[in-house]
Amino acid sequence: MTVHLYDRELACDLLVVGSEGAGGPAAIFAARSGLDVLIASKGKIGRCGASQCAGADFNLDGKSAKELGFPGDDRDSPDRFFEDLVREGFYLSNQKIVEKYVRYAALNTADLLEWGMQIYRFEQVHAEEMARGLLSSGVKWVRAVRRQVQKMGIPIIEDTMVVDLLTREGRVIGAVALDLKNGEVVLVKARAVVLCTGGWQQAYHLTSAPVDLTGDGQAMAFRAGTEMIGMEMVQYIPMTMLWPPLARKSILPYIMMETEAGPMIQLLNSEGERFMQRYDPSNLEQSTKEIVAIAGELEVEAGRGSPHGGVYFALKHLTPEGIDFVWSKFEEFLDENKDKRSEFRRLLPQLLERAKTEDLEVGNAVHFMAGGIKVNERTETGVPGLYAAGECSGGLWGSVRVASATTQAGAQGRVAGEVCPEYVRSVEHMEPEKAQLEAVHERIMAPMQRKEGVAPVSLLKRMHGVAGEYLRVIKDGEDLQNAYDELSWLRREETPRLFVSASKTRKLNYEWELCLELENMLLCLEMSTLASLRREESRGAFYRRDFPHTDNDKWCVNTVISNRDGEPALHLEDPVITRIQPPKGRMSFEEAVASATASLKREEVDGP
Amino acid sequence: MTVPTISVRCFRFDPETDAEPRYQEYRVPLPDGEMSVHDCLNYIRENLDPSLAYFINCQLGFCLRCNLRVNGKVVPACETRAEGDLTLEPVNADEVIRDLWCEST
Numbered sequence: 133m134t135v136h137l138y139d140r141e142l143a144c145d146l147l148v149v150g151s152e153g154a155g156g157p158a159a160i161f162a163a164r165s166g167l168d169v170l171i172a173s174k175g176k177i178g179r180c181g182a183s184q185c186a187g188a189d190f191n192l193d194g195k196s197a198k199e200l201g202f203p204g205d206d207r208d209s210p211d212r213f214f215e216d217l218v219r220e221g222f223y224l225s226n227q228k229i230v231e232k233y234v235r236y237a238a239l240n241t242a243d244l245l246e247w248g249m250q251i252y253r254f255e256q257v258h259a260e261e262m263a264r265g266l267l268s269s270g271v272k273w274v275r276a277v278r279r280q281v282q283k284m285g286i287p288i289i290e291d292t293m294v295v296d297l298l299t300r301e302g303r304v305i306g307a308v309a310l311d312l313k314n315g316e317v318v319l320v321k322a323r324a325v326v327l328c329t330g331g332w333q334q335a336y337h338l339t340s341a342p343v344d345l346t347g348d349g350q351a352m353a354f355r356a357g358t359e360m361i362g363m364e365m366v367q368y369i370p371m372t373m374l375w376p377p378l379a380r381k382s383i384l385p386y387i388m389m390e391t392e393a394g395p396m397i398q399l400l401n402s403e404g405e406r407f408m409q410r411y412d413p414s415n416l417e418q419s420t421k422e423i424v425a426i427a428g429e430l431e432v433e434a435g436r437g438s439p440h441g442g443v444y445f446a447l448k449h450l451t452p453e454g455i456d457f458v459w460s461k462f463e464e465f466l467d468e469n470k471d472k473r474s475e476f477r478r479l480l481p482q483l484l485e486r487a488k489t490e491d492l493e494v495g496n497a498v499h500f501m502a503g504g505i506k507v508n509e510r511t512e513t514g515v516p517g518l519y520a521a522g523e524c525s526g527g528l529w530g531s532v533r534v535a536s537a538t539t540q541a542g543a544q545g546r547v548a549g550e551v552c553p554e555y556v557r558s559v560e561h562m563e564p565e566k567a568q569l570e571a572v573h574e575r576i577m578a579p580m581q582r583k584e585g586v587a588p589v590s591l592l593k594r595m596h597g598v599a600g601e602y603l604r605v606i607k608d609g610e611d612l613q614n615a616y617d618e619l620s621w622l623r624r625e626e627t628p629r630l631f632v633s634a635s636k637t638r639k640l641n642y643e644w645e646l647c648l649e650l651e652n653m654l655l656c657l658e659m660s661t662l663a664s665l666r667r668e669e670s671r672g673a674f675y676r677r678d679f680p681h682t683d684n685d686k687w688c689v690n691t692v693i694s695n696r697d698g699e700p701a702l703h704l705e706d707p708v709i710t711r712i713q714p715p716k717g718r719m720s721f722e723e724a725v726a727s728a729t730a731s732l733k734r735e736e737v738d739g740p
Numbered sequence: 741m742t743v744p745t746i747s748v749r750c751f752r753f754d755p756e757t758d759a760e761p762r763y764q765e766y767r768v769p770l771p772d773g774e775m776s777v778h779d780c781l782n783y784i785r786e787n788l789d790p791s792l793a794y795f796i797n798c799q800l801g802f803c804l805r806c807n808l809r810v811n812g813k814v815v816p817a818c819e820t821r822a823e824g825d826l827t828l829e830p831v832n833a834d835e836v837i838r839d840l841w842c843e844s845t
Contacts, residue, residue: 637791
């Protein structure tokens with residue numbers, strides 16, 4: 133009997149996996165140079181992924197901003213932006229990538245203006261002493277990118293999950309995808325592939341990210357032989373709504389903290405205490421995300437948390453009139469910018485109304501993956517024909533993202549689109565090997581064919597259980613070892629038994645998609661745990677109770693995971709340095725944070 | 741204390757295999773007192789019946805692909821509070837791909 137290994141076949145010069153903040157520019161720039169580009173999106177363009185949810189601010193240095201016609205700041209420069217990023221990332225960044233980022237931040241801004249993205253204002257964000265932020269909205273961003281993609285007529289296959297890359301003679305020659313709507317297996321022959329798939333936040337129960345982010349890009353890149361870097365650098369956002377449930381996952385409280393209303397906001401424990409007074413008396417709730425997240429978790433551990441496992445976000449002290457005033461300021465801002473986002477227009481006033489009589493609950497949610505597929509400054513992965521841009525890639529941020537992910541997406545997407553045509557023109561299409569097509573087909577179809585085994589929903593719950601119990605903001609060796617043992621067991625023993633339990637339909641089958649995503653999420657989570665276990669210090673977004681020091685003598689190194697016969701194998705690599713040598717010495721986490729963020733309190737020496 | 745439950749009647753239909761649509765009723769607890777329509781659907785999928793097809797993405801009103809007919813009225817499932825018994829149908833029953841997911845989703 134002949135088994136059909138795919139139902140449809142497509143061919144293109146370049147396959148871009150992901151259609152949003154990074155994938156859009158990658159496709160646009162590659163198409164501009166004449167490549168025949170195809171975008172594969174797990175959702176619909178402009179309506180999926182993390183980009184749409186961005187706040188959103190875009191970063192560029194003040195000098196470049198001025199050149200683009202914004203108020204800007206002459207004291208600033210791409211070099212100064214570079215220095216701040218390397219220092220605030222605690223020196224683990226690939227400095228060549230950072231150099232490229234600060235240059236392309238300005239180019240990306242010009243692109244977005246050209247594509248018609250509305251910018252509200254130029255402002256101070258991330259508490260830098262110099263304004264480096266252009267404020268807009270994620271929805272307006274992804275719509276501008278979509279308009280440009282559509283204007284250029286770049287074809288897209290939507291609601292389609294790319295499952296695996298195809299390789300031959302050591303290079304990527306295409307991919308196999310699953311059309312989620314009709315269940316067709318699609319072979320895409322491509323001379324090169326750019327991955328723009330975001331993070332793996334869905335491996336955690338509580339995350340601010342949408343459902344698409346399941347580590348598909350990282351996992352398929354790993355299977356194709358690339359390395360991963362900094363997988364332990366998982367960033368949490370401390371003020372994610374836990375209660376009321378209609379606002380769950382929203383980061384509105386965090387966004388409020390960044391506005392003029394910020395200093396009015398108090399975080400309280402169950403005893404009504406403003407607990408940040410104990411952890412960071414001078415900055416209180418305005419402390420870094422990491423410190424606030426650790427403080428909140430310590431309060432919950434000490435039994436002083438809120439009923440839903442967080443802390444209280446309190447505004448009651450403002451009086452109802454004060455709260456109305458906060459809303460009127462927000463509303464003015466939204467009206468002024470014709471911003472219709474439902475999160476602000478619908479949810480925020482509801483929450484503020486409730487805040488008059490109740491304390492709302494907020495907690496730590498997994499927000500951003502600072503590590504990922506190891507790339508160089510040209511977004512090349514080390515496997516010829518494979519590129520990665522945006523959050524799915526690693527190397528830019530070192531140990532913590534301190535500037536905008538939106539700009540990372542746009543800048544790296546553009547770099548990928550500019551770099552890959554030269555390679556694409558140097559290679560021919562290759563026929564995939566039958567054995568590899570069979571293996572991928574088997575991986576896709578096996579959960580449908582099994583009549584019994586492990587139901588994907590039960591494995592999802594177990595994975596979330598492990599992450600929730602052991603992989604929190606504050607980590608320690610024993611927890612990490614437990615997590616690693618359980619996760620590697622789940623991946624090796626349970627994923628091969630996954631089966632679609634309820635309906636074998638190939639159309640919009642949630643269980644089927646989840647089976648494929650679980651393999652990816654478990655692999656990413658296991659790699660992250662392996663790297664966390666190895667790093668015996670605390671740095672940036674990463675905090676270990678049993679190693680609370682930032683140790684520049686021993687640990688100013690990156691964890692890199694490679695694929696050894698299908699299994700993750702970890703080694704350490706020095707960061708790529710161009711201009712800034714990491715400091716020496718060992719200091720407490722708090723001292724390290726204070727020193728890395730020194731520029732935030734730097735005196736203005738030479739006025740504007 | 742008993743947890744209040746509601747009845748959630750869902751439109752089920754696969755035009756390729758079913759002669760006509762039917763409605764399937766699920767009992768969904770509201771332990772938090774307040775839940776969205778999406779929360780109810782997720783509860784069904786994770787605890788009662790993973791074969792139910794519906795759209796979910798950002799859950800916060802950004803993507804606006806999750807419109808459903810909730811008790812006859814077209815609203816985003818993520819933003820709509822589940823209050824009392826629910827009947828959930830696709831926006832356009834004539835162009836259903838499966839269950840609550842139609843061509844215009």
